[in-house]
């Protein structure tokens with residue numbers, strides 16, 4: 001039996017693991033993909049304190065991983081498929097094992113939202129659904145579209161503008177929903193065009209995206225853009241990965257916690273983007289993880 005089981009090895013989970021081990025607790029962290037989570041897949045990491053500039057998602061995730069390993073956290077690469085959280089002994093089932101814990105920290109973040117438009121599923125990974133950090137180089141000198149207007153989307157658009165011939169940002173609202181720093185950089189950029197109050201409503205092509213349908217949300221007018229070989233990068237928000245947590249009462253799908261990061265179930269904590277909160281950033285995820293682990297350690 002572990003003192004603390006952590007589900008998810010993003011910034012929140014890694015922070016929780018480091019603090020859990022530091023309290024002398026046996027700590028298991030379960031990760032289905034890679035240590036680093038969402039931030040490990042972005043082009044550049046900004047605004048977190050003490051970044052080593054220019055910080056990529058990959059370099060940041062590598063340091064998260066080495067710090068967790070050096071601390072002595074046990075990490076297993078398995079997918080959690082079920083949990084039983086209500087009893088004194090918490091059960092966590094993965095695709096390979098079942099683990100028991102005195103406490104559990106739920107830190108498995110969010111899942112990127114898809115657009116749900118015609119052609120998206122068939123052409124996913126073939127011109128749409130690209131990842132700037134992984135695929136950006138393939139679009140050097142080409143046409144790129146970024147769907148989304150929040151900080152994450154605009155940061156990836158700025159990165160892609162350094163590679164692509166032209167980046168078109170497609171955003172359904174009247175203004176970009178991003179911070180002044182990014183807005184100013186977009187305005188200063190020579191190869192970023194912003195199309196506001198516009199949605200990407202369909203993609204089509206023969207095995208590869210060849211055309212996009214754009215719809216003006218104010219006039220309802222649609223326009224078909226022929227652009228074979230273009231890349232569409234979708235950053236259209238996310239949904240919490242809480243489908244396993246039917247024992248908890250959720251709010252808009254997110255997990256409510258108190259200031260100790262405790263959920264409504266004794267011995268069950270939550271940390272990071274999966275929680276009900278105002279600000280979803282690495283800084284707040286890491287803070288949540290630390291708070292959750294310090295209180296979990298004190299409870300077992």
Ligand SMILES: Cc1cc2nc3c(=O)[nH]c(=O)nc-3n(C[C@H](O)[C@H](O)[C@H](O)COP(=O)(O)OP(=O)(O)OC[C@H]3O[C@@H](n4cnc5c(N)ncnc54)[C@H](O)[C@@H]3O)c2cc1C
Nearest residue numbers: 008010011012032037038046080108109152272273281282
């Ligand atoms: C495009 C973009 C750019 C961003 N850039 C920045 C930035 O520059 N600076 C900043 O501060 N913030 C940035 N953010 C926000 C930041 O990435 C998140 O706030 C942060 O990653 C949240 O960390 P987390 O640990 O809560 O969740 P996540 O990072 O989502 O980690 C959750 C982990 O849980 C794992 N997991 C999920 N389900 C299971 C399961 N069933 N079993 C096992 N493991 C599971 C996942 O694989 C993942 O590794 C950005 C966000 C986006 C979308």
